[in-house]
Amino acid sequence: MTVNRPLPHPQLLLQLDALRDKAMAAETLGALTFSMANDLYPLLPFHQALVFGQSKAGLELLCVSGLARPSEDSPYLVWLRRASRWLAARLSDAQPAWLTLQHASPPDDIAQGWAEWWPSGLWCIPLHAPAGERLGVLVLLLEEAPPPMVHQQLDGLIRTWAYCWNTLTRRRRLGRWRPSRRQVLLTLLVAASLLLVPVRQTALAPAQIVSRQAQIVSSPIDGVIANVMVRPNQPVQAGTPLFTLDETTLRSRAEVLGKEVAVADAELQAASQRAFDNPQSKNELTLLQGRVQQRRAELAAVQAQLRRTQVLAPRDGVAVFSDPNDWLGKPVTTGERIMHVADPTQPAMQIQLAVADAIALEPGAEVTLFLTAYPLSPIRGHILETSYQAKPGDDGVVAYRLLASIDAHAEHSRLGLHGTAKLYGDRVLLGYYLLRRPLATLRAWSGW
Known part of the structure; x- marks a missing residue:
């Protein structure tokens, strides 16, 4: 004998399709749980809907109907955390369960809160992943148990919720990869081993090419410069007039x-x-x-x-100074430096090593100069002399002055070129190389 079951109303089917579409369109787990807690009310009027997520510690409240986010520590939410632990123990299978205060027999503290905040019955709908793992629970607060036909009509919607929940959770897990304990320990071991690798201690400092044989030309008397008779970087011979005073x-x-x-x-x-x-x-x-x-x-x-009043070149070389127009008509005092007469055949590196970047350097240490004009043609040399007293430079940075030689076969070693010098010190551990400046700052700050 065939039993004819009543067909669902077309409007109900349209509403179920709309709920499925909202679930499929949810881009985050928060949007999905908000739809579960609020959009089911037209089909099944309830007092309140609660959506819990399954975590390692138990059920965690994710959404409450009528609230955007349950973040307040109200007495109800505090009691709800205890009630969720009891509720998680009661739901043992994947089938929806109807619980009442009389038949569930909760503990006294749960029963008191149930009588105060909840109606007589709870319809608990667990959501499970295809592998059988519980994802969450939808709890509807009702006065009466829903009819069996509602179970049948909502079965497809519940499976859609579970599918979307599983997809969004897996996507979040893939996006937020967490290493295992073994991987963390292995990474720390490798990092500790790398800190013990010996490396060459280096430092970077601004530098320029100067002459090792450069003589300062200063004003012999107090006066005003009337005429500059040479141009910058002009070759001169001993006795060549350089400038005259008024x-x-x-x-x-x-x-x-x-x-x-x-x-x-x-x-x-x-x-x-x-x-x-x-x-x-x-x-x-x-x-x-x-x-x-x-x-x-x-x-x-x-x-x-x-x-x-007429100043002559003291030796053969190149006149090194700034724009002549900067000196014309300028009052000068006795001994004030006007220019240099440098020998271009004996170039050297003049390096300004800042105190904060200073490392232990001895005469003979290697130096590599990367010129700004010729970055692909580095110039190599060795430290000739170092100053033991740091002085502020033109830019206000306190630095040590270093002089380094230039290899005889170096190209582009023209006087006046600027660049960045890389200084090579002794070999140290990589950990010391990386933590040298932080340790120095910490000791200066703490006084230890």
């Missing part, structure tokens, strides 16, 4: 002193003639002679300064 003040002073010398000579001559007739005039001769000598000495000093 002579206007000195020539005026020389003319005045010349007149004063003539007056002093005339006074001395007149006093000498009077000394024949007047014995008292003999006393003035000594004073006038001293005055004449003083005026002649002053005139000779001014004339010597006039001869020094």
Whole structure:
């Protein structure tokens, strides 16, 4: 005998299809649980829907109907955590279960909260993965048990929820890979072994090419530069005029002193003639002679300064200085550096090693210079001398000055080129190489 079961209403089928579509369109597990907790109400009116996720510690509340996110530590949520542990123990299979307060016989603390916050019955719908692992539980708070027809109609929707839940959870696990304990220990062992590998200690510092034989040309007297007769990097020979100082003040002073010398000579001559007739005039001769000598000495000093207004090259080489227009008309003092006369055939590296990057270096240590203009043609050399006192440079960085030689066969070793020098020290452990500066900072901060 065939039993004719009533067909579901077409509107119910459309609503179930809509719920399946929402589940399939969920991009995150939060969106899926929110749909499970709220979108089922038109088909099955309930007091409240709770969605729990299965974790290693038990059931974890993920969503509550009517709430965007259950994050408040209210008394209800605190009690709900204890109730979820009891509920997880009651659900042993994959079939939906109807639980009531009378038949479930919960503990006293769970029973008191049930009587206060929950209705008489719970419809618990477990969601399981294809492998049999429980993913979560949907708990609907109802006054009466749902009819059997509802079980049949919601079976496909429940399987869709389980499939989407499993897919989203697996995607999250793949996106957040966690290494095993063995892998972590193996990684730490390899890292510790690498820290014991000996490496060459190195440091980077700005450098430029200078001459080992460079002589400073300074101003011989106080004055104003009138003319610069050479161009930057121009080859010069010993005795070549480099620059001249303005002579206007000195020539005026020389003319005045010349007149004063003539007056002093005339006074001395007149006093000498009077000394024949007047014995008292003999006393003035000594004073006038001293005055004449003083005026002649002053005139000779001014004339010597006039001869020094033209500065000549002290040796053969190249004139190294900045733009000549920066010096024209500029007042200078005695000993102020104007330019260098450098020998281009004896180039060297001048390195400014910052104090923070300083390493132990001895004369003879290897140096490699990477020029900014020729990065593919490094220049090699060795440390010649190091300064034991650090001084602030033009950029305000306190650094040690180092001078290094350049190999004889090096190319592009033109004076004035800048680059970055790599300095090579002794071999140290990789751990010391990486932690040297942090340890120095820590010791300076802690004082230990």
